[in-house]
Amino acid sequence: MSETPESANRPSLAERLIFAIPAALIYGVILYFVVWFPDERPNGSSLPFVGGLVFFPIAITSVVTILADPRGEGSLWRQIKIGWICITLFIVLSIVILKEGGICIAMAAPFFYAGSALGAFISSLSLRKFRSRSIISCLVILPLAGLPAEPLIPAPTDESQVQTVITINAPVQTVWKNTVQIPDIAPQELKWTFSHNIVGVPKLVDADWRGKALALSGICGGRAV
Numbered sequence: 001m002s003e004t005p006e007s008a009n010r011p012s013l014a015e016r017l018i019f020a021i022p023a024a025l026i027y028g029v030i031l032y033f034v035v036w037f038p039d040e041r042p043n044g045s046s047l048p049f050v051g052g053l054v055f056f057p058i059a060i061t062s063v064v065t066i067l068a069d070p071r072g073e074g075s076l077w078r079q080i081k082i083g084w085i086c087i088t089l090f091i092v093l094s095i096v097i098l099k100e101g102g103i104c105i106a107m108a109a110p111f112f113y114a115g116s117a118l119g120a121f122i123s124s125l126s127l128r129k130f131r132s133r134s135i136i137s138c139l140v141i142l143p144l145a146g147l148p149a150e151p152l153i154p155a156p157t158d159e160s161q162v163q164t165v166i167t168i169n170a171p172v173q174t175v176w177k178n179t180v181q182i183p184d185i186a187p188q189e190l191k192w193t194f195s196h197n198i199v200g201v202p203k204l205v206d207a208d209w210r211g212k213a214l215a216l217s218g219i220c221g222g223r224a225v
Contacts (some may be wrong), residue, residue, distance in 0.1 A: 090112075
């Protein structure tokens, strides 16, 4: 079957991906700062679940799908794989450049890959069956549209108690003097641990007594927790 002049001049999938994937990643980084970085959220909601975990990967995959296959000619499985490649690159980018902790990535990854597959399905269906890009345009701004719903989903609270016993060979007065407040804990003062250095559990930066409880502060992904 001979190619028409129009199809012969059409860029290949590889050529489109060279532009599509970076464009989707740039859009993802912009969404990351808009959706994930505000520290103060009303009603105690600190996790942008709707906009950040559900709609975020759908939007990224929709961008890469419409740029890589604007006519909807590829198979659904190919669109899903392209979306997963883009999401994987974004996860690597978030670890290397955005300094996200490993534990945060591990918890978000299942939502990201599932949302990416859903975004590929809706985008591919819209392009192939309905010949419409308006649906994809709506998907692209879903994370922003989902932000108003976040205050309606307050973060769950959980109270627990952890007890650690350490025997110190020193007078009581000396121990209390160095325990009531421990400011500015330097990274080199903490030993290497799998949970902190690999998984990404927040590292302690200071500790002080508040009332009858010991308050601990740490850093995860470059942000205070």
